[in-house]
Amino acid sequence: MKSSFIDWLLYYKSDIFKIILTLFLFSFLNKPIVIFFDKVIVEEILSRFSSQSNSLWLIVIYLITGAVFLWYYWDKRLKKAYKSSLFLVFLLFSGATLYTFERYIQKKYILYPLIEFSNFKIMQGDPIAIVVFLIVFLLIIYYFFNLTYPTTGTFFLQDLPLRKLDQDEYGREPFYNDIIKKLKETAFDSEKGFAMGINSAWGFGKTSLLEIIQAAFKEDKDNKIICITYNPWLSANKASLTYDFFSIIENKLSEYVSKTDILLSYGKKVSKFDNEKNPLKGLGELLEKEKTLEDRFKDISKLIKHVNKQFFIIIDDLDRLDNNEVLEVLRLVRNVANFPRVHYIAAYDKQYVVNSLKAKKIHEPAKYLEKIFELEIELPKIEEKRIRDILSNTLKKGMGNIASGNDLIEYQDQISTIVFNNAGLSVQKIVNISNSIPTIFKNKRDIIKFSNSLLFSFSLNKGEIYLTDHFALEMIKFSDSTIYNLLAGSTNYLEIYTTSPNILKYRLYTQPAKVSAADDHYEIIDKIYNQQLKKLVNSLFSEPELNDIHADKSIVNVDKFSRYFIFATQTL
Numbered sequence: 001m002k003s004s005f006i007d008w009l010l011y012y013k014s015d016i017f018k019i020i021l022t023l024f025l026f027s028f029l030n031k032p033i034v035i036f037f038d039k040v041i042v043e044e045i046l047s048r049f050s051s052q053s054n055s056l057w058l059i060v061i062y063l064i065t066g067a068v069f070l071w072y073y074w075d076k077r078l079k080k081a082y083k084s085s086l087f088l089v090f091l092l093f094s095g096a097t098l099y100t101f102e103r104y105i106q107k108k109y110i111l112y113p114l115i116e117f118s119n120f121k122i123m124q125g126d127p128i129a130i131v132v133f134l135i136v137f138l139l140i141i142y143y144f145f146n147l148t149y150p151t152t153g154t155f156f157l158q159d160l161p162l163r164k165l166d167q168d169e170y171g172r173e174p175f176y177n178d179i180i181k182k183l184k185e186t187a188f189d190s191e192k193g194f195a196m197g198i199n200s201a202w203g204f205g206k207t208s209l210l211e212i213i214q215a216a217f218k219e220d221k222d223n224k225i226i227c228i229t230y231n232p233w234l235s236a237n238k239a240s241l242t243y244d245f246f247s248i249i250e251n252k253l254s255e256y257v258s259k260t261d262i263l264l265s266y267g268k269k270v271s272k273f274d275n276e277k278n279p280l281k282g283l284g285e286l287l288e289k290e291k292t293l294e295d296r297f298k299d300i301s302k303l304i305k306h307v308n309k310q311f312f313i314i315i316d317d318l319d320r321l322d323n324n325e326v327l328e329v330l331r332l333v334r335n336v337a338n339f340p341r342v343h344y345i346a347a348y349d350k351q352y353v354v355n356s357l358k359a360k361k362i363h364e365p366a367k368y369l370e371k372i373f374e375l376e377i378e379l380p381k382i383e384e385k386r387i388r389d390i391l392s393n394t395l396k397k398g399m400g401n402i403a404s405g406n407d408l409i410e411y412q413d414q415i416s417t418i419v420f421n422n423a424g425l426s427v428q429k430i431v432n433i434s435n436s437i438p439t440i441f442k443n444k445r446d447i448i449k450f451s452n453s454l455l456f457s458f459s460l461n462k463g464e465i466y467l468t469d470h471f472a473l474e475m476i477k478f479s480d481s482t483i484y485n486l487l488a489g490s491t492n493y494l495e496i497y498t499t500s501p502n503i504l505k506y507r508l509y510t511q512p513a514k515v516s517a518a519d520d521h522y523e524i525i526d527k528i529y530n531q532q533l534k535k536l537v538n539s540l541f542s543e544p545e546l547n548d549i550h551a552d553k554s555i556v557n558v559d560k561f562s563r564y565f566i567f568a569t570q571t572l
Contacts, residue, residue: 015086022090089139096132099125156456157394157448162208163215169390169444170205170382179209179377180216184225186343188310195333195344197373202319203445204379206347210314213345217312225310228252232329233317241328242336243267249313249337256307266296297339304339311342318348326356334372346373384438391437391447392419398455402462410549414467417545432539433472436532440479450478460567466544469555473564476536483528483537488565 026033102109103123115122165173186194198206217227228249235244246267304311318329330353333344350369357365369376396412403411421434441447454474458467477484528534544554553560 015090018087019090089136092132092139093136096129096136099129103129156452157398161211162205163211165212168208170380170386172205172380175380176209176212180213183213183312183343183345184217184220186310188224188341191340193333193338193340193342193344195346195373195375197350197369197376198345198347198379199350199376200347200379201349201442203443204382205443206379207316209379210316210345210347213312214314223309225312226252226256226307227312227314229314229316231316232325233320241325242332245329245332245337253303253307256309266300269296301340304341309341311339313342313344315344315346318346319352321356323356323359326353327360327362330357330369330372350376382443387438387441387443387447388419390444391441391451392416394447394451395419395455398451402455402459407549411467414548417548418468418471427545428542429468429472429539430545432535432542433468433475436475436536439532440475446478450474453478457567461563463550464553464563465560466548466550466552466554468544468548468551469540470564472536472539473555476533476540479530479533479536480528483533487537487540 103125113121113123162168165176168176183196198209200206214227214229217225230245230248232241232245235241250267315329315333318326321329329346333346353369354365357368362368392415395415399408399411399415417430418433419437421430441450454471457474458465458470461470473484473487476487528537541556544551544556553563555561555564
């Protein structure tokens with residue numbers, strides 16, 4: 001088996017539920033089921049057969065029908081049944097078992113023989129039962145010896161948010177704990193809501209913090225917190241995020257009180273005249289008196305207080321919305337849904353949100369945000385050592401899918417040398433690459449994108465290229481694909497000359513050309529304004545660390561150069 005029994009149960013939980021439900025219903029309804037079976041199946045169908053049906057042509061029909069059935073149904077359905085429907089196997093097995101029970105034990109019905117030799121009889125239903133048992137047997141073999149349901153193992157790395165504090169690789173646990181503690185201590189008898197913003201660029205852990213906060217709220221022993229997730233980017237009703245918001249709140253609130261219809265009704269009224277695309281928006285005050293909305297707001301406030309719990313509404317991916325949607329969600333938090341004991345935690349890239357508000361002609365958008373969020377926190381900077389540790393661990397783990405044995409050990413040692421320069425090497429190639437890491441990789445998302453590209457392309461060229469040069473080239477591609485494409489477009493900055501037979505040499509970028517050819521290398525260097533990137537490009541054409549595995553296949557060897565751009569991948 002390729003996974004644990006628990007995984008198997010979880011994967012087939014839907015089918016298992018159907019099986020249990022069927023058995024449960026049969027235990028209570030077996031009598032009416034038997035009556036129905038006798039009347040419809042036995043009297044109308046089975047009783048039509050008699051001993052006179054024993055003939056050669058019937059046997060032939062059985063064989064032909066069975067063969068066609070097996071060929072078609074097995075090829076089209078049963079081959080895949082073990083992947084999709086455990087319930088099908090249960091039904092087949094149950095039917096065949098009930099027939100066998102009647103055939104040998106109960107003997108309630110008269111079964112006529114299809115073939116009879118002395119005391120040996122094959123009844124008319126036996127071939128069908130045998131075929132069904134055979135199919136069930138084959139499917140069981142598939143289930144328990146050839147399981148192919150999805151597993152967690154994968155070559156490619158995924159950028160998944162954290163769920164628990166012990167998964168944190170950034171060293172932020174004290175920061176997270178402090179935030180959670182203060183949120184739990186938010187004033188319970190507040191007459192208005194509290195809004196907190198979490199600001200950081202994409203990939204720095206905003207969603208992870210939200211997931212950790214939700215997990216902590218679920219573990220709250222006092223059971224005084226109701227946590228609701230609202231992701232407007234995934235909203236099913238893009239025409240009015242406000243209405244969708246109140247639908248989600250109503251669903252959660254209905255678990256505690258029965259009069260939640262006023263909440264959705266309020267949402268309908270607000271979204272009806274608050275929708276920017278509504279041509280009657282300007283007539284809102286005439287068609288719907290403000291006092292009516294105020295009354296509804298007060299009714300909802302009383303209802304929420306009646307629940308006697310704190311509400312925390314988590315809003316993620318605010319910086320994935322378009323300008324209209326950003327403004328709608330912010331106005332929702334500020335004005336429309338500012339209920340007592342309802343608090344908001346929103347994650348966003350502040351610069352993105354500010355630009356959206358500018359596009360909507362909001363005066364002083366930064367101050368507009370300050371009026372909405374009483375507290376805005378910045379996620380702590382990720383330490384350089386953490387970045388290096390995550391990069392090293394990620395690549396070493398991924399390399400385990402590519403190499404094994406001594407090669408794996410050497411590659412992993414080489415990764416440590418590149419990332420940390422822990423051997424204190426003065427080789428310019430290693431120094432430049434190692435020094436560039438903190439400026440190129442800012443977070444785990446960067447590392448995962450880079451690692452997926454490097455490991456995939458390296459797996460296709462394994463044994464043909466030098467890992468350190470490949471590492472530098474992938475860093476260049478990750479930073480500036482234009483420079484990468486310029487490098488791939490020419491080999492004129494490499495020159496073949498020999499000092500002894502059959503030994504290829506390379507020209508350093510500082511050496512003058514020995515032939516009158518366009519020096520593409522200098523042209524590329526002149527186009528690079530980022531000094532760190534310029535050092536990375538130069539490092540490609542510096543000497544390799546000769547003790548490294550496959551150092552003889554460095555990119556500076558002219559006959560090896562093109563190999564670095566075969567099966568290359570682009571980082572998205």
